[in-house]
Amino acid sequence: TQPTTRQSDPFYGHEQASRLCARFITHLFACPELPPSSSNSQVKLPHFIAYALHRTKLHSSVTFAALQLKACFPTARGSSGHRLFVSAFMLASKVICDDTYSNKSWSIVAQGMFQLREIIQ
Numbered sequence: 001t002q003p004t005t006r007q008s009d010p011f012y013g014h015e016q017a018s019r020l021c022a023r024f025i026t027h028l029f030a031c032p033e034l035p036p037s038s039s040n041s042q043v044k045l046p047h048f049i050a051y052a053l054h055r056t057k058l059h060s061s062v063t064f065a066a067l068q069l070k071a072c073f074p075t076a077r078g079s080s081g082h083r084l085f086v087s088a089f090m091l092a093s094k095v096i097c098d099d100t101y102s103n104k105s106w107s108i109v110a111q112g113m114f115q116l117r118e119i120i121q
Contacts, residue, residue: 010047012054017063021085022046024067028074031081039113045081048111052086055109056101058093065092086110090119 011018022045025031033044053063066088070076086106094100103119110119
């Protein structure tokens, strides 16, 4: 018999948190789950968030601080929930953590969906 292969988890073990974050963002900001077609990506927002949580390994307090940041500024708009989440996540990380990621690292966390110059802005 062949060993059973475990299917890869598309949420990297962060399904509950990523779905909660995505729902919060899509409802508060009326964003679609898919990024704009200009990004050349079809990564749905919950999977995008799960990858960011997995890749950064930041404490959950950073994730929820990012959501709180967005809730404090509901008039803030972006072209996608992906952009809104990554910008709030970056800010929360910089405020809460002593050791922050480089802009290039954030570009990787964002799965190349945004140009490095967009991350810097």
